[in-house]
Amino acid sequence: MNTVKVRGLSSKGDLSGISFHPPKPSSVVGGFRDFLKNAQEVYSKEQLSLMLSSIEEQGKRLVKTMSLADLKKYKEMVGRLVKYCLELGLELKEERLFSGQGRQKVLTTVRIVDEKLIELTELLLSKNADAFRVLALVDEIRGLLLDLYA
Template sequence: MGRSRGNRSSGKTGKSRNSQRSTRPRRSGESFKSHLQEVEKKQVREQLDQLLEAVDEQGRKLRESMEKEDMIAYKRKVKEYLRFVQQEISRARKSHSWDKQGNLKTYTIIEKINSRLEELHREFFAEQSDSLEIVDKLDEIRGLMLDLYI
């Protein structure tokens, strides 16, 4: 009776549990890496969504008020969005598309957004600023930001 613990007749071939586990198909390293990349991509997309929504909200405030404080806050939100995009680009270290001069397209778009943001800033603070021109600049900047998003 003392040996009954060691002599279980379960119909198994005498393999231990550990050896049975090793014969199961495992998820490959590439599959796991791919899964991690997808999760990370989703998190980045969610963060971009939140930042873009914050820019949109501040843009709506600026359109309604045309106040200096709202202009400064809008500019800050756009810069925050751009900073995040640049961090992701440098972290990922990959390029998806290049322009005709061989520059990374994303950096070119970021430069355009910065340029339009400065134009918006100058127009906003110019004495003869036209609210329609400001609204046009807001729309142009948002369009460029969406180009980065895509």
């Protein structure tokens, strides 16, 4: 027979059939953390999709008008999307992808997007702005943004 004392009380009896397993708070916290992370990812993907579609619309408008005001708005929208992607990459992604040279893929893509935006600006500021070249650059930037999004 086992004797158990609990705060001054004693009990005599066979306690072999009784087992106590305390709840694991880490599994509860981990489950909520996973739920919150998944909810953030869904929200982020929806936000990115909305941003990409509005950038695509603005790109079409830019190709039609080829105005500096539309270019400015397009560049601001692309900048917001890139900034948002970088914030997501730092906060949500736990794994990091590296290129063959040891550089992160996100930073390389951001640098190329930046270069293409500068090229687009120079093209629109030049006197020989070709609509097909503007369309090609807008399409190339869209592709880079989709790569960043994925």
